Amino acid sequence: MSTVQTELQPIEQKFMDYVKEITQLGEAIGLMGWDLRTYAPKKGVEGRSEVIATLSSKIHEMQTSDQMKEYIDTLKGQTDHEIVQKSVEECEKDYNQARKIPTAEFKEYVALQSKAESVWEEAKDKNDFEMFKPYLEKMVEFNKRFAEYWGYEKHIYNALLDNFEPGVTVDVLDEVFPAVRKSLTELLQKIQNSSVEVDASVLTGHFPKEQQQAFSLEILKRMGYDFDAGRLDETVHPFATGLNQGDVRVTTKYDESDFRTAVFGTIHEGGHALYEQNISSELAYTALQGGTSMGIHESQSLFWENFVSRTKAFWQNHYDLFLEHAPESFKEVSFEDFFAAVNEVKPSFIRIEADELTYCLHIMIRYELEKALISGEIEVGDLPELWNDKMEEYLGVRPTSNKVGVLQDVHWAGGMFGYFPSYALGYMYAAQFHNTMKSEIDVEGSIEKGDFTVIKNWLTENIHKYGKSKKPLEILEDVTGEKLNANHLVQHLSDKYSKVYQF
Amino acid sequence: MSTVQTELQPIEQKFMDYVKEITQLGEAIGLMGWDLRTYAPKKGVEGRSEVIATLSSKIHEMQTSDQMKEYIDTLKGQTDHEIVQKSVEECEKDYNQARKIPTAEFKEYVALQSKAESVWEEAKDKNDFEMFKPYLEKMVEFNKRFAEYWGYEKHIYNALLDNFEPGVTVDVLDEVFPAVRKSLTELLQKIQNSSVEVDASVLTGHFPKEQQQAFSLEILKRMGYDFDAGRLDETVHPFATGLNQGDVRVTTKYDESDFRTAVFGTIHEGGHALYEQNISSELAYTALQGGTSMGIHESQSLFWENFVSRTKAFWQNHYDLFLEHAPESFKEVSFEDFFAAVNEVKPSFIRIEADELTYCLHIMIRYELEKALISGEIEVGDLPELWNDKMEEYLGVRPTSNKVGVLQDVHWAGGMFGYFPSYALGYMYAAQFHNTMKSEIDVEGSIEKGDFTVIKNWLTENIHKYGKSKKPLEILEDVTGEKLNANHLVQHLSDKYSKVYQF
Structure with missing residues (x-):
């Protein structure tokens, strides 16, 4: 302030x-x-x-x-x-x-929410969409009604979007998403046509948890994460949580046959945590104390994950450190093979396992479907088929079951309609921030040196410190001088993958 | 119920x-x-x-x-x-x-409490009683006033005692404590006159934390502590805490040059935890859900510590297990030397480091002094001298500084007058419970076999399950058919030490 x-x-x-x-x-x-x-x-x-x-x-x-x-x-x-x-x-x-929501209705909704989540869990296990369908229908109905209570301009879905990304509307998204989708699918095509074979199996050797942890802790420290104001623990579904400004915790998950889960996951959550640790102290315990939106939050985690830790500059500096922690077998993996492998693009069914390029396509499918559900253009019963069709169209793969298709995410069971776009927005914001940052400080040089201080300070000064005192699009425009602009993301992905896949 | x-x-x-x-x-x-x-x-x-x-x-x-x-x-x-x-x-x-306490006065008291605790900490560090004196004087004054507000029969100190051990009064304590003191000092005399030399230094070899932890966990498990309803963590000042009946946690401290801290500490806290884990589920989330008093709680921790884990039967069964976890150097310690060493009696300045026999003498000093403070017979300024005199009289050692004398405990700084007697009561209750238990089940046989199920069940049936639905003296009398009777404690200590020190 x-x-x-x-x-x-x-x-x-x-x-x-x-x-x-x-x-x-x-x-x-x-x-x-x-x-x-x-x-x-x-x-x-x-x-x-x-x-x-x-x-x-x-x-x-x-x-x-x-x-x-x-x-x-x-x-x-x-x-x-x-x-x-x-x-x-x-x-x-x-x-x-x-x-605006009648108390009785809200209570009913909260009860349904927890029921729907547990039914979803069982339905997913059993690959049984029909079991989940009546609950999802009710969740959709409730959200439609709530949207009416809250009011909106132009499109009913805007009422829901506003809960997660204030200021972002269907108009904004519909201007940007289709163009990005087109660019990304073209890029995907080029990658798939490339003669370069990336072999990610070089990364999946046994990697003991303790060593993954030691490496993750070292990277978090280098990022400028303050361990006097946080800690790293283990969990099943990793998250970061800002309890107060002096206590912002990161959690991670160790997969001993795939270190990427822990290493990139910790860096991702570390990005969220840096945001919460560096909000101005005068906002502590006020209504402005947290991150300003899901999308801006995600831009911070994705910045560190994709614009720092998946870059060549990063691994040029950190590969020796990595090998120090890695088991003997990794020492036979060449730097070039390693770097290509951590940037492999491979369309797959599951969003949370997706690579940097296809991830946004997963999000767009969800956005299109939930917008249509809320506006009444489609029915819950149409979802499985439409989901699979879109997967085939955008990613070129057709889920073999609803378990790895429409049933994979908990969000809808929890009534979180309007949330998914934030993930894609996070990618776009991150690319925009990165673009501006590059013009102001030596980002690549800083990453090459392994000293992230200037990056961290830039993020703090431009984004973190404001907490919720600036709205997401206000921050975006103040920092970059631009409105939402997906070109930077497309450019970033294109630059990166044209090198990895040589096209 | x-x-x-x-x-x-x-x-x-x-x-x-x-x-x-x-x-x-x-x-x-x-x-x-x-x-x-x-x-x-x-x-x-x-x-x-x-x-x-x-x-x-x-x-x-x-x-x-x-x-x-x-x-x-x-x-x-x-x-x-x-x-x-x-x-x-x-x-x-x-x-x-x-x-009954005017709101303004209570607020002032709460503020003073936290100030007094931090001053006490500094005063203790600096061995400066004068620094702490004005705060302690105020704490005494507040407590005297509160006691008047609350009301009492016969002795003002009863009002404070009642906060920690409902039903126990000065009359009860003054009938029991002096006789016990006499017996214990006589016993101490015999031990000190004994020609048996116990060498506790055999226990203080380096013992890695991980191995202490593994052994502690194994013993907790054997005690019947439910790890699905609790966990063991590390802390500076160990404690057990019942968050809810399905989540009762134990903490411990590992001293790598003295495993007794962790092993006996964990068993002690485990005794508290077993109490909280086994309160009847119908009392959960009612006003009766916790242990009934400090004294009964302490009787449970002390039961496991002194009547189970410091017995010959226990170590006869567990010494092999202990040696499996202990470093090589311990394997040269004979069972007899080990057992004597864990039962060494040695008067010392610090209460929390005291052995099973002298501990109660430490408590009696505090009881006598705080009772006299509250009734106005002595002044705060008299404390250091009186403390040291009593230490010399009862334990035969005179503290070399206030830091290891009157400044050692936080209780008075926190305003906890009336709390100390619960510790001694816990010893006496434990001995009484043990005496009754022996007449109903084969305690020693159970310990020898290393199967504590019957002991744990007996404690649950007779004590734990009632939570606060029975008052401390009600439980004592229902279980043992006796009022407070210190003879069982004296008998237990006399039996034990006459063997260890051969008199």
Whole structure:
């Protein structure tokens, strides 16, 4: 925040204290969530989940209370204090989102959500879409109704998008996504026509967990991740979580037959964590304390993963360090083979296993389908077939079952419609940030030297420190001087793969 | 609970839900406390401590609310449901304790408490009693005033005792403690006159942490500690914590030059944990869900530590297992020398390092001094001299500084007057339980076989399952048919040491 802040008036202080309490409850929930996914013994899970539910409703009560309404009405536009003003706006948004949904309906929805997630899990295991279908139908119905309650301009799906990426609309996406899709599918074609054979099997030798961990920790440290304000633990589905600014934790997963899971996963989550660790301390425990959106958050993790750790410059500097930690067998892998292998492109069924190029295509399929579902152009029953058709069209592979097709992601079961685009936006934002960064500092030189300080500082100064005090597209435009522009992503991928696959 | 329970009336259900929410907030605080002492990065500590404070005041608000008063007034004596009735009684006690103290005074006290603890820490480091004195004086004053607010019969100190060991009074302690002291000092005399030389240095060879951990885990498992409902982690000051009945965690500390810290420490904390893991599930999330008192809790940890793991029967069975985990150098230590060494008696300055015999003498010194402080017979300024005099009189050693004398414990800085006696009571209760247990099951045979199932089941059936639904002296009398009786402790120590020291 750049303006000089005046001292708080009593009513402002009361409001900020009230908000602080909400964030504190959130911190307690955050720790319980981290614990459930790392260390909690299984018999404690049921009770702990109920505690999380109780604290979550306390937050909900506070966010939608008459007291909150009074603060909003009193302070909105009536405060000279920028943090207070923007906090009021955030709170008003939450207040409206929650109050517009009738309480009974919301309760029903929350109950359905957890039921739908558990049914989804079973349906996925059993490869049984029909089992999941009625639940998904209900989730779609609820989300359509909520979108109507919330209101929107032009397209109903905008109401949902706004929950995850404020300011981004169907118009924005529909201008950008199809062109990117076309470029990416062309690029994919070139790669598939290339005579270069990339052999990723050189990477899948046995790699003991302890050694993967030591290497991952070293890279996190070099990235500038502050271990006095965080830690690295093991989990099944890796995540980063900002409990408070001095406690931002990273988790990872070790696959002893594929070190990429842990190494690139840790760097990815480390990118999220750097964001949360470097938000301005004056935003701590305010409504502006977190990252500003899913998309900007993802741009940070993807920046480190794809624009730093999958580059030639990175591995030129770090391959010796890698070999020091790697088992003997890796020492026979040449640098060139290694580098090509970590950049292999290979269309596959599963999004979370996708490479840097095909990932966005996975996202576009989901975006197109969920937009059509919400607007009523298609039915839930159409999904499996449409999913597979699009996979075949965009990626050239047709899922052999719904388990590896439409049933693979939890998001829809949890009612998260409007979330998927953030992943693709993250790629595009990251490429745009990278493009600007290159014109201001010596990015490649910094990566070559293995000293990421200037990169980390650039990200902090331009993005991290603002927390939620700037909206995603505001940050994008302030930093890059451009609106959403996918050309930088296409250019980046094209540059990279034309070298790897020599076309 | 033995009676058949009827279904809850709506008002009873509401009350129980209200109490459940209090316990849930307590669970969140418990996890944050565990995390602060195990894994939390240091920069997150300040924020996390404030979250704990916020949730603690929420509990305090709920415990002292008009809503709570209404539940108590409506339900007290008006419910047929035993758990509800006893929960009401617990809540009433908390309500009265808290409401009798003026809010402003309580806030001042809480602030002083944390200040006094940090001053104590510095004063201890610097061996500077004068620095701590004004804070301790204030803590004593507050506690005297609180005792007056709460009210008491006969002796003002009873009001404080009742917070930790309901039902135990100065009359009870003064009947028992002096006789025990006399017996223990006589026993100590015999040990010191014995020609047997116990050489504890045989135990202090280097013992890698991992091996200590493996052995500790194995013993915990054999004790019947349920690892699906708990875990073992490392900390600086070991503790056990029951977050919920399915999540009761043990922590320990590894000293590589003295394995006793971890091994006996883990068994001790494991005894606390077994208590919390085996409370009847119908008491979960009620006001009766925890252990019934500090003293009964300590009796459980001490039972496992002293009546199981320091016995000859235990080591006869486990010495081979121990040697399997121990480094090569331990293999030259004979069983007899080992067993004597883990039962060495040696008067020393520090309570928490004391052996089984002298520990109670340390407690009695604290009891006598704090009772006299609270009743006004002595002043804070008299403490250092009196402390050292009593150490010399009871243990035959005079502390060489206040750091290893009156400044060694945090309790008084935290305002915990009335707590110390629970430690000695725990020893006495444990000996009484052991005495009864021996007449009902084959304790020694079970220990010899290394199968503790019957012991664990006996403790569950007689003690654990009741949670707070029985008061400490009620449990003691129901189980043993006796009131507090220290003879069993004296007998146990006399039997043990007459063998170790051959008198």
